[in-house]
Amino acid sequence: MFKKIGPGVLVAAAFIGPGTITACSLAGVRFGFALLWAILLSILATMVLQEMAARLGLITKMGLADAITKEIGQAWFKYLILGIVLGAILIGNTAYEAGNIGGAVLGLEAIFGPTLNTLYPIIVGSFAIGLLWIGSYKNLERIFIVLIGLMSISFLITAVLTKPKLLPLLEGLFIPRVQTGSWFTVVSLVGTTVVPYNLFLHASLVNKKWKSYRDLKWVQWDTVFSIGIGGLVSMAVIVASAAIPKGEINTVMDLALGLEPLFGAGARFFMGLGLFAAGLTSAITAPLAAAYVANSCFGWKASTKDWRFRSVWLLIILIGVFSLSFDFKPIQIIKFAQVANGLLLPIMAILLLWLVNSKKIMRHYVNTKWQNFTALLIIVLSIVLGLRSIVKVIGIL
Structure with missing residues (x-):
């Protein structure tokens, strides 16, 4: 069963990045277990969307952008x-790549100290x-399975080990509540989990692992299992961080307090x-997804070893390494990327949803009524959250 783990683990690796760890840690410190429902909702939405993308890739033998090109x-x-x-993925992933590399740099600083601070971005990029x-x-x-396994x-x-109280934990998990000042944190938790570029990545990679429609059940198993593990990691970060005394978070590394029950000093x-x-992991998956999108949009039909694919x-x-090495903080670009992703996810x-209901390309593997109903709810939610995040970002530009 576990030999059937495939591209789902790359999807999980993509959304368990520095942004997710930071957002979940701050949610736990500031609001305790109250926002666990946002992660649960995000994981269920991710499972539904990624299953559709993976099923599309397996049945049609095409990436998501290829299918769009063919059907429109x-x-x-x-x-x-x-x-x-193309614009949203390339610009968004380029902007967030600096954040991914920056998270890895913070990790190196914590392990080895700030002595080689200027070289860390180059090391991570290399x-x-x-x-x-x-x-x-x-x-x-294999690399991602090991890394996610260790984090999990x-x-x-x-x-x-923090001995969370069961009743408040269950209430936070199953009773949605938005406390005063927590709305932006909710948007952050959803935004770091339901990632648009993962749809392209999953649809493109599914045929690297499986070749036949007969493997659909394993594709679905891989999707649910891998993303479920990613969700458990996110929830565990919130639960562990809820034990950190409020007011003690000044830097990202202060979040290490959440690991003290297990690792002490x-x-x-x-x-x-x-x-x-x-x-x-995120610094690898983000540019890889962008390369697949460019490959499809430009109709290159290039292999992963092709110079055009590699150049993307x-x-x-x-660019991510350059931004950090020269202390350039692409704040405005990142804000624009948030707006672009807020627009891109509902689109x-x-x-x-339209593609997986096309009998022309999906044959009898189209969505069921229940899948369509669930997907429509997710679309409405993504529109509401997208508009909310766009308004928030525009307000602080």
Whole structure:
């Protein structure tokens, strides 16, 4: 059963990044267990959307952008959609790549100190480039399984050792409440979990693992299991962080206090290791997804070893390294990326729903009525949250 774990683990690795660890830690410190429901909702939405994307990729043997290109007949509308997708993914992933590398850099600083501060971005970027340049899909899959496994065990054990009270935990998990000042945290928790570029990544990678429609049940198992584990990690971070005394979070590494029940004085080292692992996995998956999107939008039909494919992810990584090495903080670009992703998720969810209901390409593997109902609820939620995040970002530009 566990040999059937595949691209779902890369999807989980993509959303368990420094942003997720930070957002979940701050949610736990500030609001205790009250926002666990937001993670549960996000994970269920992610499972539904990623299952549709993976099923589309398996049945059609196409990536998401390829399917859009094939199904949209009118040229002007097709190029408009592809332009929006390409722009949002490339710009968004480039902006967030600096954050991914920055999270890994914070991890190295915690482990080795700030002595080589200026070299850390180059070291992280070199790791990411090396793994993508020489690593096969199977090798990347194994690396991510190990890294996610270590993070999962650490945070889950830590969450148990904090001895959380069961009733407040269950209330936070199953009774949605938005406390005063917590709305933006809710948006952050959802935004770091339901990631638009993961839809493209999953649809493109599913055929690296499986070749036949007969494997659909394993595709679904992989999706639910891997994303479920990612959700448990996020919840465990919230539970562990809820034990941190309020008011003691001044820097990201103060979040290491949440690991002290398990690691004691070594908590800083293990938080550093976790941040490095989370940053590195996201620093690999974000440019990889962008390369797949560019490959489809431009119709290259290139392999992962093709110079055009490599040039996309290489450029994104180098920009991230450059931004941090020269102390350039792309705040405005990141804010624009948040707006772009806020617009992109509902658009991509609508297009994905349309595609998986097309009997022309999906045959009898189209959505059920229950899947359509659930997907429509997710689309409405993504529109509301997207608009809310856009208004919030525009208000602080």
